[in-house]
Amino acid sequence: MTTRLSARAAIASVTDPGSFTELPAPQRDSPPDGPLAWSGYDDSRARAARRTGEEESVVTGTARIGGAEATLISFEFGFLGGSLGERTGDRLEAAYTHARTHRLPLVSLIATGGSRMQEGMLALTQLQRVARQCVLTRAAGVPQIAVLRDPTTGGGWATLGTGADVILALPGAQVGFAGSRVRPADADPAAYSAEGQYAAGHVDAVVPPVDLAGTVADWLRLLTPPSPAQPAPPPAALGDVQDVQEAQDGDDPIPPTGWDAVQQARHPDRPHAQAYLDAYFTLRLPLSGDRAGGTDPGMLCGFGLREGRPVAYAAQCGTATRPAGYRTAARVIRLADRLGIPVLTLVDTPGAANDTAAEHAGAGAAIADTFTAVAAASVPVTTLVIGEGGSGGALALAAPGNTWVTPDSYFSVIAPELAAAILKRPPEDAPATADQLRIRPQDLVALGVARGVVGPKPPGASA
Template identity: 75%
Template sequence: MTARASARETLALVADSCTELPWPRRDSAPDGPLGWPGYDASRARAAERTGESESVVCAVASVEGTPAVLIAFEFGFLGGSLGQGTGDRLEAAYTHAREHRLPVVPLIATGGSRMQEGMLALTQLQRVARQSALTREAGLPQIAVLRDPTTGGGWATLGAGADVVLALPGAQVGFAGSRVRPADADPAAYTAEAQVAAGSADAVVPPRELRATLGRWLRLLTGPSHEPAPVPRALGATDLPASGWDAVRRARAARRPRAARYLDAYFTDRLAISGDRCGGTDPDGMLCGFGTHRGRTVAYAAQTGTATRPAGYRTATRLIRLADRLGIPVLTLVDTPGAANDAAAERQGAGAAIAELFGAVATARTPLTTLVIGEGGSGGALALAAPGRTWAVPDSYFSVIAPELAAAILKRPPEEVATTADRLRIRPQDLAELGVIRTTDRPAP
């Protein structure tokens, strides 16, 4: 299958089986609501060419065993454009999904709004946005698949507004379609790959892997659980550090287990989300996604031992809010010397990004579990920590700021850094005595 496959070819690619939904019929004036000359003839030719009567086919389907409502666009029908009839079908599909508690999977291939219906076509985006919002409020996941092309309002509502956004390789993706962009626009910016790099989509998935990937995502996002995520077991040192500076050295050791190793040990299956939906990613600083632990879904946000950038904090916020809405517990792994503090981070809104994460953690209704697995540097680490449900491994520390910086703030000479580390009481056993971390509950095996 190519990214330009028909609606029914796409349904056959991703679904084990499907049943087309009945769709509402709309009586239309000759040549549509605007009386556009030749519009009826254009629709008739499109119907004859594609075998469809509108630009979307909606069905209830099973994808790798998980039921869902699929919305497949037919690009061959007037460029997959959205008109009033399209809006009717989309509204009916979303309503059916909410009534039957089913996730929604838009399989998008559209050039945008239908010109022959003018502003009445454009207002269908408001209908779609409302249906998507109602489905979100109902706690049902939406997973979009971007085919070729996904442009205009279809991208700005069904696509970019989904919880998880997957894309086929080489698909044209962007708000501006090819005929309305500036003449000197770089075409590489309007691709699926560019949207993933910019944090607006989560992954590019080859067609041969699409059904399996969709099935995994649907299983993960339709498995709510109100039980907290178990605490991962420590993978590094088992003895406690003798001094504060010893704790710092251990946490900074090159061979100390990092986030990827903890996630691999904890999950039997996991899928990543990527990007903050604001133009940024932080793949080297924050790992986010959903996985299976002991047969149930747990969301995760894990720092990797580097300075966390604003996009990393925003991605973690996105992850926690999605998990909260779907009723999925969250595991966070703290490991950062602190938030990135260079000029670029300030221009990217570091303070606002950290504030948003603090707010998401503070207001989450789903249970959060935190394990400090390395460095816990200042507010950039604390933002990811669950109040009252934070643990720490023996080769970690948590501090108001790195001991070197604390000494500098207090105008102490470099030779007093180790002493400062002791006085800050940053060892795991110190943090337990202070009530900052917990020592009860048995870690997961």
């Protein structure tokens, strides 16, 4: 069981000391015992106010987090279970509006049991108000970060929580649409936990309380849109761009044949995405999951700092990419596009996963979603092929006109072995077929598929 902090204690746990300034609360006249004349409702509110020192279930304001100014929403669970009513909706809408007006990132510290029964359907419709504010804030390019405290259930999870760009959760927090008193008797409690939601791809990270302030501060650094006066440059290639002859004469020789290219790309000691990302970024935080019930450990996604500027990344790790991986990549690319942050993609996959589970999970639609996200991006997208480029499963992440290749990579319409099989050739003809496919790095440059060959390899990589 996690410790349930008050709204103001939760604010103090993540903000710079003394920096919080409360926003004025919108005023609303209500009839006795609320809009439904629910007997005893006014008394319940008065008791909650005496117990918590708050007038409503949320506290809103502005504060600095790691030196960055942000708008804060913090739920007071002790006030009628952190439930949402009309006055709660007024405060939430005012906070969202303040964030957009002043272009301040919005950080929500959520602890709620859902909508307030004593206000009936009028309380439930506050979720529509919150959803509208979330959409407007997203469209304005203002980042939203949610921190899921204990508990985060009902409409608070389904609006402020899942509607955020980055979702962090405290260990052991109860997280789910259904609260503990309305679940099926045989429900698995683990599915309604922060850890369970993370495993299912609905939460980006489970963060210990001691690390929460620093993590939120880092995310504010990574998601802050560049100043219009100083637009962000596109991500530079991970090494120096070389022409083909220079690469041939250097430490990373261009493969002489197509089959050599395949063998180099499949070599177990060549550097993979983790090595490139570690070498490229000074700070890097992951985003996990497709928000649709899936994760793919073979697709690394998130944001990082390069020379003090934020860059989003989506990187394949050499495995067959699953539908959840494509959806996660598309999600990150769209978020970066909204925030005006350039994108780096690393291509390295033998192809898209093609097993029964992948088909049931919508492999084709997920790949199409990634193609669409890349095609629609208005920010610069830069691609580096660092290993295998297997068919459309790899091409989905490749930036048209801005793709580069390493000496130990190849890109092919289909794997040479499969091409030989389709052409009814014996397996031993795969090397010759690889040459016919023209899949070497220098071939890709000559064909106009790639802009150039990039080196050297990341520090510490095997020769």
